[in-house]
Amino acid sequence: MLESTSWIEKNFSESPDAIFIFQNDALLISNQAAKTLLENYHFSLTYLCSLMQSVLAQQRNDTDDCFHCAIKEVMPNRAIPVTLKTADNQKLAYFLVVTPLDDAQHTYSLTLKSNAMLQRMDQVAQQRKLVQYVNRAHEEERKRLSQDLHDSIAQGVYSAIMGIRHLEPATAATDQAAFRSQAKLIENQLYETLSEVKGMALDIRPSVLDSFGLVPALKALAQRLEENTGITINVIARAETEHLSEDVQTVFYRIAQESMTNAIKHAKCAEINLILIQHPHLISLEIIDDGSGFDTQQMGSFNGHSLGLMNMNERVKALQGTFHIDSSVGNGTTVRAEFPVV
Amino acid sequence: MGDILNDSTNLASQLVRQIYMDEDFDFVGIALQENSGLRKIRWRYAAGYTSERFRKIVLRSGIGIAGLVVRTGKPFLENDLQHNQYSDYVSCPITQIEQLTSAAAIPLFDHETQGVGGVLLVGYRHAQQQVTQQTIAHLEHYRQSAGVLI
Numbered sequence: 018m019l020e021s022t023s024w025i026e027k028n029f030s031e032s033p034d035a036i037f038i039f040q041n042d043a044l045l046i047s048n049q050a051a052k053t054l055l056e057n058y059h060f061s062l063t064y065l066c067s068l069m070q071s072v073l074a075q076q077r078n079d080t081d082d083c084f085h086c087a088i089k090e091v092m093p094n095r096a097i098p099v100t101l102k103t104a105d106n107q108k109l110a111y112f113l114v115v116t117p118l119d120d121a122q123h124t125y126s127l128t129l130k131s132n133a134m135l136q137r138m139d140q141v142a143q144q145r146k147l148v149q150y151v152n153r154a155h156e157e158e159r160k161r162l163s164q165d166l167h168d169s170i171a172q173g174v175y176s177a178i179m180g181i182r183h184l185e186p187a188t189a190a191t192d193q194a195a196f197r198s199q200a201k202l203i204e205n206q207l208y209e210t211l212s213e214v215k216g217m218a219l220d221i222r223p224s225v226l227d228s229f230g231l232v233p234a235l236k237a238l239a240q241r242l243e244e245n246t247g248i249t250i251n252v253i254a255r256a257e258t259e260h261l262s263e264d265v266q267t268v269f270y271r272i273a274q275e276s277m278t279n280a281i282k283h284a285k286c287a288e289i290n291l292i293l294i295q296h297p298h299l300i301s302l303e304i305i306d307d308g309s310g311f312d313t314q315q316m317g318s319f320n321g322h323s324l325g326l327m328n329m330n331e332r333v334k335a336l337q338g339t340f341h342i343d344s345s346v347g348n349g350t351t352v353r354a355e356f357p358v359v
Numbered sequence: 360m361g362d363i364l365n366d367s368t369n370l371a372s373q374l375v376r377q378i379y380m381d382e383d384f385d386f387v388g389i390a391l392q393e394n395s396g397l398r399k400i401r402w403r404y405a406a407g408y409t410s411e412r413f414r415k416i417v418l419r420s421g422i423g424i425a426g427l428v429v430r431t432g433k434p435f436l437e438n439d440l441q442h443n444q445y446s447d448y449v450s451c452p453i454t455q456i457e458q459l460t461s462a463a464a465i466p467l468f469d470h471e472t473q474g475v476g477g478v479l480l481v482g483y484r485h486a487q488q489q490v491t492q493q494t495i496a497h498l499e500h501y502r503q504s505a506g507v508l509i
Contacts, residue, residue, distance in 0.1 A: 168421065169420070169421055172421075198473065201469075201474075202473070202474045205392070205398060205469075205474055206474075208397060208398045209398065209420055211397070212397045212398075212399075213420075243415050244399075244415060244416060244417035245416075245417070245419065245452065246416070246452045246455075247412040247413055247415045247416040247452045247453070247455075247456045248412070248415075249412070249415070287410075287412070
């Protein structure tokens with residue numbers, strides 16, 4: 018019992034939140050963080066108390082017509098936003114939480130939680146999710162590649178081997194016609210496998226991008242998607258891309274790929290326009306679809322579905338570009354990425 | 360060589376027209392393998408289509424209903440298309456573009472190689488109409504009587 022009391026004390030004194038305990042509006046005890054806070058900031062405890070009193074009074078007001086407020090009921094503690102100033106006039110946002118300890122003795126505690134810290138925690142959590150998402154996407158990619166290799170390439174090569182085995186009887190019987198037809202069959206089989214291999218290579222990393230640049234790569238991607246889906250994809254390119262860094266070209270390509278895949282998968286669109294335009298000191302890529310669109314407000318907040326969008330955004334930001342999505346339900350989607358150029 | 364090709368493609372277009380007129384399918388189409396280049400398989404003849412978009416599609420072996428027919432050389436059918444694994448453009452573009460709710464497909468064989476050289480696909484746009492094994496048998500009968508071994 019004694020031990021646990023000392024633990025609780027330790028927890029109190031070393032808590033990262035500043036905790037003040039008051040009795041009859043006079044400071045009773047405070048922890049280390051509270052003391053540091055008092056030293057670093059110019060504010061009076063009486064101000065905190067009166068702020069708290071006035072908010073409490075406001076909330077307990079009988080004339081308050083919000084009798085059964087669902088929000089108040091699920092909030093046992095009152096949280097009040099407070100802004101504190103440092104000596105060099107920097108503003109920092111905090112939350113002031115009031116916890117009544119003993120009503121009879123008028124004892125209560127005030128806890129100051131740093132808003133910046135909460136936001137930072139949120140950011141860290143978000144980044145963790147993003148890392149997880151990217152890792153999972155890597156694994157998914159590998160899974161798909163392995164499946165493709167196994168199901169289509171290996172299968173195709175195996176069929177060709179079986180076909181060649183069947184050539185033997187035809188050769189033995191000197192059956193020219195059978196030989197020719199079997200050879201044709203194997204040729205077709207190998208052609209099919211060849212186009213699968215080429216398609217896979219294109220999916221993994223378009224060699225066109227490395228050898229011919231961004232515009233031919235975008236055109237090749239558009240043609241391939243068009244052939245796979247029957248959706249019309251127009252590529253309009255009015256830009257010189259030779260001087261763009263490899264990173265920027267790759268990001269443009271991946272954004273085009275992801276946006277078009279999104280449009281095809283989720284938006285049920287019939288047409289996609291891909292526009293790459295050079296402005297003075299700016300190059301922009303727009304992907305416009307005529308699909309079902311979505312509510313950007315809903316997607317803009319942090320949820321599991323928008324990680325793909327967030328990842329695109331992060332990739333653009335990392336190269337000093339801007340990323341923007343314009344969409345509303347029923348009006349299609351426009352994805353735009355811009356990079357400054359010299 | 361050109362004449363043979365013309366003959367067989369004529370047969371294919373006639374077959375599409377005939378099935379579309381005689382039966383109640385909403386869509387009838389034939390995809391054929393090209394004789395040159397990468398031997399892509401494209402939809403060449405169709406009846407009851409809602410747009411020209413089907414012409415852009417290149418069939419991928421093993422993917423989608425028609426693709427499975429190409430890969431396996433066996434007939435294939437599926438109902439309730441808008442609610443299963445074939446319900447997106449990438450996995451089965453033809454049924455998506457033509458908004459088919461059910462589809463049945465049989466292989467067309469190449470004269471020379473006996474390999475699959477094309478696909479005949481029919482489908483409905485109304486959920487109450489379904490395709491069955493009987494549909495397949497029906498299509499095989501058409502194929503046989505037309506003598507389409509392309």
